[in-house]
Amino acid sequence: MPRKTRLDRVMRSAAALFAADGFAAASVSRLARLARVSKPGIYYHVRDKEELLFRICDDSMAGILAGARGAVAAADEPVARLRGVMRAHARFHWQHPNNLAILFGQMAYLSPERRRRIVVRERAYLDLVRGLIREGMRRRAFRRVDPSVAAFALFAMLNTLDAWYDPRGRLGPEALVRELERLYLDGLAAPGPPRAIARSDILGPRGRRDRRRCLR
Amino acid sequence: MPRKTRLDRVMRSAAALFAADGFAAASVSRLARLARVSKPGIYYHVRDKEELLFRICDDSMAGILAGARGAVAAADEPVARLRGVMRAHARFHWQHPNNLAILFGQMAYLSPERRRRIVVRERAYLDLVRGLIREGMRRRAFRRVDPSVAAFALFAMLNTLDAWYDPRGRLGPEALVRELERLYLDGLAAPGPPRAIARSDILGPRGRRDRRRCLR
Structure with missing residues (x-):
């Protein structure tokens, strides 16, 4: 072999x-x-069991990072890039279904030096995603958010997939990723009804007559 | 003592x-x-170490569930209720900073019978949140989403807080929860520009003249 x-x-x-x-x-x-x-x-x-753990963590972060860089290179604006990053991250999970749980649950068993090397890659990934969010905000494609919180919220959804999602269930991997994209990018709240009419909007210079018209 | x-x-x-x-x-x-x-x-x-683990998990799920039920009772529409559930869940985490990591990382060490008892409570919490999401959809306060995916995405953000958020950092707990609420309810994408004008919108029965007016 x-x-x-x-x-x-x-x-x-x-x-x-x-x-x-x-x-x-x-x-x-x-x-x-x-x-x-x-x-x-x-x-x-x-050399030992810890080296296996290190390689799993290191290969995983290298793979996720390569996927994200590929997604950035493949699109030319931040929304499409971030969507591509989400898809690449999820794709990595389908291909290596055990790795994210190890990466985010068992890093503590690595020596400080080895952990540091993984953290360098994690930081590069975090910076890439925060950079996309900041660029999206500059271009007014994204709302004003805290880029770090938004990046970690994204990682939280994707890195816990193995705990709550079964790809053999009713929702296939493609449909799941579309749901997550919509949820993350568009949020849960429906676009609101027109702003409630304030008293100052109603009682203009012409008083009661306008008020009736506005409330009709 | x-x-x-x-x-x-x-x-x-x-x-x-x-x-x-x-x-x-x-x-x-x-x-x-x-x-x-x-x-x-x-x-x-x-009796033994496992009983300690069981009590931590059981007390945690009981506390989270009680917080969520309190939030539901305290408001009368699904958006405010869900917001209250998020706040109660985060508050539980600030008060018991180690418990969520144990609940979601170490349940495997429980006996099947004890794990089953925790899972019953987890299921009740999941059903409560999915119920709020479904009610919000019915009332058109929420977009059409998959309630299970939306619920798990919420749990993912909140249950991983200990891994990525330090309450002593630049963003206090209150500000963090507001960020997460906005992100989860409103999403990242800015409300879009008006729909792109389609050719059929432009070239009405009056032809070129209308086209110029629409594009101006």
């Missing part, structure tokens, strides 16, 4: 195992059985 | 410990030191 293929299988099995059992409880013996590789076969690729 | 006070301190310390170390790695000896209670003092209140 080519080493590349074997490593891929080890990485996918490690992601499934860490997501199911948690990093602390997962054993390399169990991983070896799951990946159908000998323990020395695993140690050929990585 | 009254037993109630001691139990409270044990519960708060257990929440801090489970959030920091994870349930699997947390030891009752460490908890005893943290809560300044003897180990027998802990076992006076609970």
Whole structure:
């Protein structure tokens, strides 16, 4: 078996195992059985269990970031770019269904130095999304919002998908992403009715007569 | 020391410990030191570590649900009710900063029977929020959305607060909740410019003359 293929299988099995059992409880013996590789076969690729966790986190952030940069390059205005970023993030999740839960739940098990390297990529992603939101605000395509809160709210929806969404359910992945796009970009509140008429609007210089007309 | 006070301190310390170390790695000896209670003092209140986890999860869902029901009772239309639910959920988080992370990250350590009891409460909360969203749609206060997706998107924003928001930072809790309310209810996209003028709108029965007028 080519080493590349074997490593891929080890990485996918490690992601499934860490997501199911948690990093602390997962054993390399169990991983070896799951990946159908000998323990020395695993140690050929990585020094220890923590290196597997690091690679899962690092590959995940690299993949998400590459997807986001591709989405920015593929469109020329902030709404379409942000939509593309959302789609790329969701696509990464469908392709690596265990990775986001690990990335956002088990980073604490990494050494400080390795965690720092993941945080650098996370920061680049955060800056990219905040940059799109700021650009959208400058162009009046977006409302005035706090770009950091808006970016984290987006990540919250996308990074928790594995906890609340089953792609085999009634709503397919494409339909789900469209729902999230609409919800995030357009919000829940329906475009409001015309502003309630204020007393000062009603009682103009001509007094009661105008008032009746305005209320009709 | 009254037993109630001691139990409270044990519960708060257990929440801090489970959030920091994870349930699997947390030891009752460490908890005893943290809560300044003897180990027998802990076992006076609970049978084992899992019972502490169950009580944290159960009390949390009970508290969130009570807050949501209070918010529903305190307002008489779905937008205000949903806003109140968001505020109550966030308030619960400020008051119990470790609990949401445990509730949404460590339920897997509960026995199936205990997990089922938490899931019943979670389901009641989900149904309450979906019910508000459906009622809002019926009254045309909300857009047509998928109520389940909209509810989970809301929970995602609120349940991940501990991972991305520091109440001691530049944005206070009140300001943060207002930002989230605006983002969730109104969305990111600015109210659009008037619909682009279609060719059929421009070239009416009177031809070119109308076209110039419409484009001016």
